[in-house]
Amino acid sequence: MQNLTFPTTLNQPTTAQPVISACHLNHYFGEGELRKQALFDINLDIYAGEIVIMTGPSGSGKTTLLTLMGGLRSAQEGSLKILGQEIRGASKQQMMKLRRQIGYIFQAHNLLSFLTAKQNVRMSLELHDEYLEQDIDEISADILEAVGLGNRIDYYADSLSGGQKQRVAIARALVSHPKIVLADEPTAALDKQSGRDVVELMQRLAKEQGCTILLVTHDNRILDIADRIVYMEDGRLAENPNAAALVE
Numbered sequence: 001m002q003n004l005t006f007p008t009t010l011n012q013p014t015t016a017q018p019v020i021s022a023c024h025l026n027h028y029f030g031e032g033e034l035r036k037q038a039l040f041d042i043n044l045d046i047y048a049g050e051i052v053i054m055t056g057p058s059g060s061g062k063t064t065l066l067t068l069m070g071g072l073r074s075a076q077e078g079s080l081k082i083l084g085q086e087i088r089g090a091s092k093q094q095m096m097k098l099r100r101q102i103g104y105i106f107q108a109h110n111l112l113s114f115l116t117a118k119q120n121v122r123m124s125l126e127l128h129d130e131y132l133e134q135d136i137d138e139i140s141a142d143i144l145e146a147v148g149l150g151n152r153i154d155y156y157a158d159s160l161s162g163g164q165k166q167r168v169a170i171a172r173a174l175v176s177h178p179k180i181v182l183a184d185e186p187t188a189a190l191d192k193q194s195g196r197d198v199v200e201l202m203q204r205l206a207k208e209q210g211c212t213i214l215l216v217t218h219d220n221r222i223l224d225i226a227d228r229i230v231y232m233e234d235g236r237l238a239e240n241p242n243a244a245a246l247v248e
Contacts, residue, residue, distance in 0.1 A: 017084065018045035019180060019212050020069050025078035027064060038064050040235045042078070048179075051203060051213045053223055056232035062216045063184055065232070069214060070182045071099045083179060100127055103173030103211075105202070107185035109165045111157040117144055117168045118153040124172045131176065143171045147201055163194035167201065174205050181206060183215040187222060199225050 027039035039061050046052050054062050067073045068080060068087070075088035085098055103124075111120050121140040125131040131139065144153045147167040157165060166186060173181055183202065187195030199215075199222045206213050215226075223229060231238055 016047055018081075019048050019083055020044070020046040020214070021079070021081040022065075022069070023079040025065075025068070025075065025080055027061075027068065027073075027076055038235050039068075042237050044230065044237055046212060046214060048212055049207075049210055051206065051215070051225060051227045053226035053229045054214065054216045054232060054237075055218065055220075055223070055229060058218070060232045061235040062232050065237070066182055066184055066214065066216050070102055070104060070180075071095050100176075101179045103176070103178035103181040105166075105169050105173045105181065105183040105186050107188045109169035111165055111168055111172075113156065113158045116154050116156055117149060117160065117164075117171075120157060120168055121172045121175050124175050128176050140171075140175060143175045144168070146205065147171045161194075162189050163191075163198065166190060166194075166198050170198065170202055170205070174202075174209065174211075177209050177211070179211055181211055181213045183213065183217075185217055185219075186215065187217065187219045192221060195219060195222060 022042045022044045025039060025042040026037065028035050028037050030036050042065060054065070056062055064073070068075055069082065071082060071087060074090075078088070080087040082098055083101060085094060087095070087098075090098070112123075115123070118137065118140045121144060122136055125136040125139060141150075141153050144150060144167075147170055149164060149167055149171070152160060152164060157168065160168065166189075169186075173183075181202070186202070187198055190198060202213060202215075203225045217223075
């Protein structure tokens, strides 16, 4: 597909400030003759409370962009503001503070197998000073109940099914009420029903908490949960109302 130039047509009040704003963002890997451009002139605004799905072929730069927007990589060229903070040139302390306001959900749920479901969720709360004076065991148990794992809170991660592990990962990402949740292929290892359950759970909890979700997926079975779909190919991003057809 060539010359993807779909217009941005998001109806937002002119006074609304995006929680994520990329402007003429470029990114490269490697040095010298091996330097290769991965992202080209990315322009994208994402607003509070939106569920945005990013889709497109493998190797198109989706995960690279997601990690930049999560403060897991440094911005190289252009501007990238997250929650009003310019990422390019930000200090390690600024980046650490920012990452505490973001929840991350990955395809490989990244649970610690030697901890129980509740202990995995607790670890997220222990990063936030404001929770240390509260009953973090009770808070962890409550969100595991909310994701349908009330009877599994003391099970070790290795004894849970794939769908249950992903539910723990969602609970861990959302327990501290982040302003942004970034999810990279959260349904890739799940069957159809488990995948649907997981994204509907993310959708419900995020709407209840008022947070923004940016979700990267190849799974066209879940595109309907999005408020907006953006399509990426060859490191370039284009808003596309027919992204579902493109995936197929």
